[in-house]
Amino acid sequence: MPLLEIKNLTVKFPSRKGDFTAVDDVSLSVEPGEILGIVGESGAGKSTVGNAIISLLDPPGYVSGGSVWLKGERIDDLDENLQSAIRGKRIGMIFQDPLTSLNPLETVGAQLIETIILHLKLDEKAARARAVDLLNQVGIENAEERVDQFPHQFSGGMRQRVVIALALCSDPEVVIADEPTTALDVSIQAQILGLLRKLCEDRNVGMIMVTHDMGVIAEVTDRVAVMYRGKLVEIGKTDDVLYRPTHDYTKSLISAVPRPDKKVDRFPLVTYIEDVTERPDDMKLSDMWLGKTRDYEDFDGPMLTVENLKQDFVTKRGIFKRNHKYFTALKGISFDIKQGEVFGIVGESGSGKSTIARCVTGIYEPTAGDISICGADLNKLKDKNRRNYYRRQTQMVFQDPFSSLNGRMRVENIIAEPIVFHKQAADKAEVKKIVDELLETVGLGIGAARKFPHEFSGGQRQRISIARALATRPRFLICDEPTSALDVSIQAQILNLLKDLQEELGLTMMFISHDLPVIRQMCDRVAVMQSGEILEIAETEALFNAPQHAYTQSLLGLMPKFRH
Amino acid sequence: MLTFIAKRLIQSVLVMIAVGLITFALLRFVGDPISNMVGQDTSVAERAQLKEDLGLNDPFVIQFANFAKNAVQGEFGLSYTLRVPVSQLLSERIPATLELSILSAMLALFIGMPMGIYTAIHKDSWLTKLFLSSSLVGVSLPTFLIGILLILLFGVVFRWLPTFGRGEVVDLGWWSTGLLTWSGIKSLILPTITLAIFQLTLIMRLVRAEMLEVLRTDYIKFGRARGLSMKSIHYRHALKNTLIPVITITGLQLGSIIAFALITESVFQWPGMGLLFIQAIGNADVPIMAAYLVLIAFIFVAINLLVDILYVVLDPRLRTTVGD
Missing domain, CATH: 3.40.50.300 (P-loop containing nucleotide triphosphate hydrolases)
Structure with a gap:
């Protein structure tokens, strides 16, 4: 019994x-x-x-x-x-x-x-x-x-x-x-x-x-x-x-399920899940607005250079500044991301990985250290037009697809907003055309334009976020745990989409995740973080095959043992 | 904890100083105090002498310091119209207002809270629907109308209860109370109900909304999954969590009951501070207005301080952040 x-x-x-x-x-x-x-x-x-x-x-x-x-x-x-x-x-x-x-x-x-x-x-x-x-x-x-x-x-x-x-x-x-x-x-x-x-x-x-x-x-x-x-x-x-x-x-x-043991080109297409809308084969990004040559200046050197970045948060306010108590989220870290590279940052919660993304995009003002994107230090750049020129090149996809889209705006307006702000289109008709193209590109179809975010599932919303991030034709895309709120089949679709976009547009990407198999599938190089410090930076394959730092070794050891 | 209270105390004192400044400006700059005191036939020399004697030529800071010193001791000068010290007038009126407002607040709290809890737990019972629909009436009817309706019904039609004044009052020396005589108690009933109805419905709806929110949380579901009795879940786990926001609103409401009892007081000719204040406005009696302002500000600040301290006592999460 x-x-x-x-x-x-x-x-x-x-x-x-x-x-x-x-x-x-x-x-x-x-x-x-x-x-x-x-x-x-x-x-x-x-x-x-x-x-x-x-x-x-x-x-x-x-x-x-x-x-x-x-x-x-x-x-x-x-x-x-x-x-x-x-x-x-x-x-x-x-x-x-x-x-x-x-x-x-x-x-x-x-x-x-x-x-x-x-x-x-x-x-x-x-x-x-x-x-x-x-x-x-x-x-x-x-x-x-x-x-x-x-x-x-x-x-x-x-x-x-x-x-x-x-x-x-x-x-x-x-x-x-x-x-x-x-x-x-x-x-x-x-x-x-x-x-x-x-x-x-x-x-x-x-x-x-x-x-x-x-x-x-x-x-x-x-x-x-x-x-x-x-x-x-x-x-x-x-x-x-x-x-x-x-x-x-x-x-x-x-x-x-992303494989932890070896890198594959693409995730197998999950045929059983219904809301798949893959981009039609005859659509080439190079023929579209998104793929056209962009008006960015060429430059030498890495896409992103971070030097000695330090970020403190006030945890308790005293009456005077010297009485404040601080929590140091980033303890002076340095790394760079080459042009066209997918750079992964992995670590447990509280390790400071999201803080890096927020410092790089200018959401937080760093306590100390230098960040330069495309060779320019935005914090020292005074000219507003030049700042916007650089900002336009960097876009971000956030973790939570439910709170990162304005629920009271239609999808077309959400995606059009950066285009209009950065004056990327001559008139309304062109904006509309670009929005439709972007929606096709991320696999939603133009039918999505008139709808509101709440009419979509988590995975579809994340596609909207990606379309919004692409709307300025960035060179550098920051993805902060873009799939951790999604089901595994949807995650596979989104990761495939990001891979395709990265390859076809030659994007540079900073990919933040706590999920080691996902990192292995997505990234060229990886930084391992723990409590505000980078412990190890290595080529992905080298890191997974022969981790150097003890913490990396223990992380890899804890990875659930599910083989394919 | 102590530093937290000290911090809040300092803030409270700052607020009181700001209110004092406004009040002082009112006293000093609305009308000419000398003209308000003396008759038509006073000579210019006498006026100048009076001005000098009263210290009205002193620098602003000194004048304010003197005002503040007196205010702390409850001295706001003579009423223009009644020629009696304001402090004396107020001390006669305060017991009437406080008795009325504290009784109303208690009525609102002790009936509104159980009603709110009941309507949250028994979401679909007919009694809940009755409470909720009748509470709409309570929220939407203006206080004076409720007062007049009650007077009409119980005072005029049935002739059960007195419709104005405090009835017989017993003087305890520093406090006069209506609670010790039958006629005093009878006189309290209608104004208390009038003043309480709006607060009662507000508290009921607030408690209900908060409690429904708490009942949806994970720890309540986990409590049920552990097999805890409904009694313990409702009254031990849910109620305490419900109380925290309720305390804020109730505290603020108590302040406004005391401060704005004046509508009820004028409907029932209740000899409280509100009535005094309305008459003072009519007569442009600035010292009374000033004293009233300071007193009400003090009551609000004191209640706020109390609410903040209660918060910390109730919520352990605040205790650790303010503890060191």
């Missing part, structure tokens, strides 16, 4: 256009001590399965068919009181974002103790002892002292440990982990995954691990279920599914 069994589960969300089926006839089971992965892209219904098991569907969703069984006992039709007796006590849950999963106004201990007393009926003192013990088990040092601290005093990884302690505090039989490491850095991810794996083995807990990340699946799961648009398309032993997939969707999903 399996520990947890889901039979023919169907979940529907009523909407004005009729019921939307989020989960369609899904059957799964979990054995004690086993980790079952559920993998799929956004909207596949994988989190909904997890929520349906503990009857915590977001309204107005409801279970329209099927059943959930815990140790042979049906639990989905129990009333609310009996349900909440199972939640937390027999089935624990871990959510994605450790920063928002804890009540900010109560100490970690208070939240643990409340849950322990509720489920185990211990007295205050025994509950506290257990809370300390749990924190120790999930690897929090000084637990005796930290139990009385508030969530904001813990780092993201530590908070996720507290969340795990909370999920485990009554020795549940099943744990459902919904993207437990997605918000964390790779080194913390490795620790948390190791911890979860160990807990399953030690306590014989059955776990459902919901994730979009193939690397995580490969790392910890025993079996994996692949979901696509609410349906279970494939389920089996992890090795079988990942390395010998049978369903077309699984095959294309796996082929879209």
Whole structure:
């Protein structure tokens, strides 16, 4: 008898256009001590399965068919009181974002103790002892002292440990982990995954691990279920599914995952995903406005030179300037990017990689150091026209496609804005023509022009961002984590697009990412950063094959082991 | 924590000095103080002498210093029309206004908060719909109209409650209260309700909106996933998080209840500061206006300080940033 069994589960969300089926006839089971992965892209219904098991569907969703069984006992039709007796006590849950999963106004201990007393009926003192013990088990040092601290005093990884302690505090039989490491850095991810794996083995807990990340699946799961648009398309032993997939969707999903082990020319075209609109073959960039010779002066030397760049942020203001407290985001870094090169910057969160992009584009004013683009130092350039001339050559694509586009402007106006500002077109008709060409180039089609950003998916919005960045015909493009908010199949499309544009237009690119396989596929040279310093700069292949610095070695070692 | 309070105190003092300057300008430059004091037949020499005696020829800074010194002690000079020290007038009126406004604020808070919590938790019950639609009436009706309607209903039609004045008052020496006599309490009912209705509906809607927001957060969902009881989720985890923004608004509202009770006071002929102020405007009685201004500014500044401190007490995240 399996520990947890889901039979023919169907979940529907009523909407004005009729019921939307989020989960369609899904059957799964979990054995004690086993980790079952559920993998799929956004909207596949994988989190909904997890929520349906503990009857915590977001309204107005409801279970329209099927059943959930815990140790042979049906639990989905129990009333609310009996349900909440199972939640937390027999089935624990871990959510994605450790920063928002804890009540900010109560100490970690208070939240643990409340849950322990509720489920185990211990007295205050025994509950506290257990809370300390749990924190120790999930690897929090000084637990005796930290139990009385508030969530904001813990780092993201530590908070996720507290969340795990909370999920485990009554020795549940099943744990459902919904993207437990997605918000964390790779080194913390490795620790948390190791911890979860160990807990399953030690306590014989059955776990459902919901994730979009193939690397995580490969790392910890025993079996994996692949979901696509609410349906279970494939389920089996992890090795079988990942390395010998049978369903077309699984095959294309796996082929879209960037390879960490060798560089390929292009990502394989993912045929299974519908919103692909590849540029027609007969469209040549060289015939278009974008590909025409630009009026830039030629110059010798690197595209970008950064020397001794230092950036401080004030963390606490004193009354006088000497009483300010500073956080140094960049500790005097130097590098240069050659013309036509794709230069990668990789590092964990807080390493200062985005700060570099913001200094280079002039969003931040550097505390010290020199930045010159195309041989000119913009901070020392006083003539406004000359400054705009250089600014026009540098454009940026931001990480979050949802907040980087003005929601109240039509797409055509978003893209036209830089063209008009930099006086790139003679009249309105020409602007319109350029906008249409750009939309075709990024694979959206001219139909997109009159729409607003909210009508597009994340990947399509990122295409709009790219079109906007191209609208000044830049020579130098800065991409700050351009795909980290996107699904893997969409990521493959966007990365292909960026590669094509880079090759055909001869763009120089600064490509910032925390994702090592993506860096390997995109970049010619890579800089590895940690806490505001560049530790190592090397050719991509050399770096991945023979990393010199210890930190680079450990980063590469932590990269999820998913081979193709 | 202490440095935080000290910083806020310094800021408060700065605000009070600014208000003092404005008030002083009002006193000194609106009309001629000498003409306001003496009769038609005073000679020019006598006027000049009076001006010298009163220190009106002193430099601006000294005059302001003297004004500030007196103001701190509650001295704002004589009322032009009533020929009584302003401080005496105010101390007679303050208890009436404070009693009225604090009772209203408590009424608004103790009824508005539970109503807001109820309407947030039971989103679809018929009682919620009733509360919400009737609260629209409360928000949109002007205060004076509510007052007049209440007078009409309970004073004129039913003849249950008095419609003006404070009724019998017991004098405790430094404070006169209407709470110790039956007629005093009866007189308080209508004005208190009138003044409270707008605040009550505002607080209710604010608490509801904040609570709905909090109930959507991840930590509430995680709480439910841990099997915590609905009671604990609503009243322990959600309510505390709801309170933080509610405190700001409630604090500011308490300030404006005290400051702007004057509409209610004039509808009910309530012998409070607001009524005094309106009469002072009518008579161009500048010392009363000046004193009122300073007093109201002081109340606002004091409440703001209190709200800031409460914030830090409630929210541990602020405690660490201001703690050292």
